[in-house]
Each structure stands twice: as C-alpha cells, then as structure tokens.
Amino acid sequence: MEIAPKINPPLRTLLGPGPSPVNPRVLQNLSLPVIGHLDPAFLKIMDESMAMLRELFQTKNRLALPMSGTGTAGMETCFVNLLEPGDPVLIGVNGVFGTRMVDVAQRCGAQVDTVEAEWGTALDPAQFRVAFGKKSFKVVAVVHAETSTGVLQPLDEIARLVHEHDGLLLVDTVTSLGGAPVKVDELGIDACYSCTQKCLGCPPGLSPVTFSERAIEAVRKRKTKVQSWYLDLSMIEKYWGSERVYHHTAPISMNYALHEALRVVLEEGLEASWRRHRQVHEVLIREMRKLEIEPAVTESIRAPMINAIRIPEGADDAKVRQRLYDDFNIEIGAGLGPLKGKIWRVGLMGHGARVENVELLANALKRLM
C-alpha cells in the first residue's frame, strides 16, 4: 500500500463549539516522555490533578478524576454508575446534549421522564416541581451550558427542588467548567462531568468527573454490576485512590496535558477566568451588533463561552463557514437540529477567549457579508 504522507494540520483559529485553541504550554506537555501508569512519578501527577480538579469543580469530593474518554464518556460514566434497570430518572431536554442524556439513560434500562423546553430557551424549574409532584426520581439530570444552543441553565432552583425530594443531581458541565461558575458543593451537585477541550484549553480526550459521597453511596448500594466495565467507578477509584489497583492503562500523555491545563487555569485564578470569559463574550455581542448580527439567546441565560448568533438574512450559512475556513482559517460552529441554518455558534473558550479572536472573526465576517 501507499503510506500516507506526514500530517501537516493547518493553523486554525478555533472559534467553534470545541475543540478550543490549546495553550502552547499544554501542547508542549503532550510530547514529554511517556512513563508507566503505575510509575510512582505518574501516581504523583494523578494526585496533583485530582487536587486541581477539586478546585475547578469547587468541591471537597474525594472522587474527582479524569475518565479516559471524551465528554460523552463522562456523561455515560455518570448514568451507568448511578442507574440500574428500572430506576426513575428525570432529564431536562432543550438541546442536543439533553437529548443524548435521554438516549444514554434509556440504554441503562432506566425509566426516563423529561422536562422539555424549546431549543434556545432555558428549562423551567416549575416543570421539575410538577414532575416531582407525580413521582419520585432517583436522579435528575440537566445540562449547564447547552453547547448546541448557547443557553446557560440557571441551576439554583432546580438543585433546591431535587434535594427537597431527595434525588441525586447530575449536571453536564462539559462546556461551562472553567469558563463560568460551577460550584459543585455549594449547589449540591452529586455527579458532574466535563471535558478537556472547551474552557480548560486542552485537546479532547479526557473527561473530568466528580461524585459526591451520596452519589458514591448510591453506586455502592447497587444490586447489579455497572453495565460498563471500562467506566465502572467502583474499580476506577481503586486505581486513583490509595490502593492503586490496576484497572486500565491511563492515557499518559493526555494526563500530562490536563495537568498543565489545570495549572494554567488555576494560575490565572478561577474567578479571573470566569470574568475573562464574560468580558470577551460582551465584546463579541457588541462587535456582532455592529455587523447587525444579533444574539439568538435572551441576555440573562446566554452562555458566555458558546455564543449562539442569528445568521443574518441573505447570508449563506454553509458558504460563509467554508470561506471562514478557506480564507481566514477560522472555525465556527453550525446550528444543529431545529437551529440548523438559523444560528452560528461562536466558541470563546479557555485560551481562545481573547478579544483579539473576536476581532479576527468580526473582521472576517465584515468582509464576507
């Protein structure tokens, strides 16, 4: 056969829904020498990353670690560990990722009820109250920042309701972690998953998760084995905990990258990072308005790191995105599902949440429209 040539990826400005631009310090860590997954030096890196992840999640949870897969592996980790066949679960659905949660939960054999909202709007806590009035749920799951719609879901009231009814709160923070407050302990989130390739400014490949003691207790009380061996936290916590029991070979290089990405976020400071994401988001809204491009989401629930903007009348969706690639090396995201052809999604995440990136995009769009 003909052997493929050496790859030579283009230099893109990644302003889509992720992956986001990677800090060069993080990229450098990827090419550090590989060591074994039971090497004492690697075990130390794991401990340090767990401590930093706790800070990111604002939690004292013992269990805070990166699963060896991308964000959806983290989603599946939460569902397969918490749910057994027949368990009742309530899921908020107002975008792709809520929809995906339903599919994942059904594959666990759970009884799934949903609270729905139009894509691009937030879930209404009143509907969760109504649902709890009819039955009780072991787990209630919502997406914090819906990457498909640009909505940042307010969590306080939903969290209060779930706890009043003794449920476990499961939150998707794939896109929000590091870019907006994710206060696991303060809100009482019981299971939370994220990813590396959005506001942490790291390549995709790992999924940080954290479980509260209540959630771990629920895993311990299971009558059946977790349906996924690869994602079974009762075994994985023995590798990340003091026992160091081999489970699977951790992705060493990706763990090096995550370690540096966490250092970068914490050096800046979490609050400073949240503020920066908010400020750059505001600059984007201002710059887009100059081009008569309007935000698609109501101000109070806009996710700062993933901006849904309305495609202006007369603009050719696919053509503009293609020319952004071809002429400007800029990636932005298309709309999905009912929002296809109606919105663009502009990610300003992690290392990419910088005013100069907004300017690059604004200048490019000005020339394309």
Add this chain to the structure above:
Amino acid sequence: MEIAPKINPPLRTLLGPGPSPVNPRVLQNLSLPVIGHLDPAFLKIMDESMAMLRELFQTKNRLALPMSGTGTAGMETCFVNLLEPGDPVLIGVNGVFGTRMVDVAQRCGAQVDTVEAEWGTALDPAQFRVAFGKKSFKVVAVVHAETSTGVLQPLDEIARLVHEHDGLLLVDTVTSLGGAPVKVDELGIDACYSCTQKCLGCPPGLSPVTFSERAIEAVRKRKTKVQSWYLDLSMIEKYWGSERVYHHTAPISMNYALHEALRVVLEEGLEASWRRHRQVHEVLIREMRKLEIEPAVTESIRAPMINAIRIPEGADDAKVRQRLYDDFNIEIGAGLGPLKGKIWRVGLMGHGARVENVELLANALKRLM
C-alpha cells in the same frame, strides 16, 4: 490552594507490559496544532489512518478505526456491539484479559461459557470442540497475546472450529498487533481490537478495532440498542464513514500520534517489524539464560513482545523491580494473579524492541542479583 509544580517525568526505559517506548516522531505529532473534529483536514487524516489500520490488521474490512479510549474500551466495543442479553458466548480464559472478557460479556447480559487453561499455557482447541458439541455460540472470544502470562495463542484451529459452527470470532490483539502476524482476513477474525501503547509505539489512549461484514451484519440485526452510547459502532461508523455525522469529539492529538505511529510501522514494513520483535525476543532469552533466568512459557507459544521470565530463586521480586526503577530507570512488569512473585514480564514492544534495551536490562539485572 497550592498549584502543583510543572511536571517533569523521568526518562524511563519502558520494558514492562506497556506503555512501550514512544518513537520521538510520534511524540512530536502530539504537539501539532489542534484542529476541529469536522475540519476537512482532520477528515483526511481519519481516512488515511483507516487505510493504514486495514494494512496493520491485514484486512479489507471497511470498518477499521480507532475507538476513543484505551484497549479495554476496544474490548468493550466488541462485546457490547455483538452481544445482546441472553446471547451465548464462549470465552477462552488463561490470564487476566480472558478473565476480563468474561466480566465484560456478563455485563452485557450474555450467557457466558468458558474454556480454561492454566495461566502460562495455551488454550486447547479440543476443548472448544467439546463446547461446540454441547451448544452453539454466537461469539467465541480469545486473547492472542496474553499480556499477563506471555503466551501467544495459536489461532488457526480455533478459528476453523468457530467458522464450522457459524460463530463470530472475536480476538484481542492488544499486545500482538504490529509485533506478530495478525491476519484478520486470512484467519476470518470477525471482530478484533488492539491498543496504541504496545507494538505500535504510540502513547496509550486509542483502541483500533476492526469488524468484518458478518460482524457488522450481526450489529445491524440487533433487536436492542447497544448498551453503550459512547461505543455504539452503528453511530461511530457514520462519523468515520462518508456521512460524517457528528458523534463525539475525536481525541485529535492522539489521532495525530496514531497516524505517525502507523506510518512508522508501515515504513519499516509489517513483516520486518514482526521479524525484529522475534529476533530481539531471541536475544532476550539468550541473555537471560546467561544470568540463569529461564523463560516461563514453553518455546512454541512464547509471545515475542511480552516475555514472561521466572524470577530466580533468592531474588526479591519487589526489591529488584524497585531498584530497576531507582538505579537504572528501567520499568519491567510484575506477575499478576497466580503468577505474582513467580515471573517478571519483559515487554519488548514497538520502538522498544531493540537489542540495546535487552542489553540495558541484562546489565542491570546482573548488577542487582
């Protein structure tokens, strides 16, 4: 909190059961600029890697792609896609990974029968014949190179039997792929998984899998959904195929690394790589014998890339391995299960299968014993 210091991994000579030493060309690819998972430039890289994986697996199978997880994710991919609750499966068990397969298959709700052999010996095809005499099996699963014991399982006779009885043959080539012949089409292997961190000389993080048309047909005929959303090949093949339907964000950097690792293997040539692994293995056996260290596995079934050697009488297992780390920066593997304290496992895999590594180890052991 105190932020962890920048990591500084030691330079180890990785002669354990994996990860193996990584070729510097592969490490370099890891720090190339990240692009999006739907970027046309990335789609091209995916196509090229699929073509190269087909060559590695010696197959014309359309479906040959890296799953976004480590080797065990590949194992789970094969089982969850092929098995539905109640399906009968026959699994060969003579080490850790056969044992793990049983656990994974049971979590799929399958009816599991086993053929067993003492750890350190090969499975006996006659026992598969006996099992088929009693019932029929949808899937028969065996491990090619048992990483925990150093046995290379002869596959020909088992493969013939499975096909005579119209079963699907599932083979774990985690440790053998690239280091010994894995002829998927010639043997009629229906589902095969491997990993990146053994004979491909790439860091851990991806799991190449391939499915025959018969295996894909079995997935299509399922009555129930695959229990793992993350590992559901019916969706994943639409991202890797011409449809390009978004499933999950591929681990971009790891895919860059795999691409270069495949190039390295194919530039050397598969047969040359198999020969090199065999030759370096022979040098190891010779050098160990000079130290009165004997191989633990019968000659005809020794896996060249993972060498089980008997711990000589009087040597302190843990202490020797610790001093190899501390004084020589060499990693070797301990025995597992019934072989704990009885064997060491010396991996000579991928970029690490070189005579100079055998010499490093032999010199170090000479000084430690």
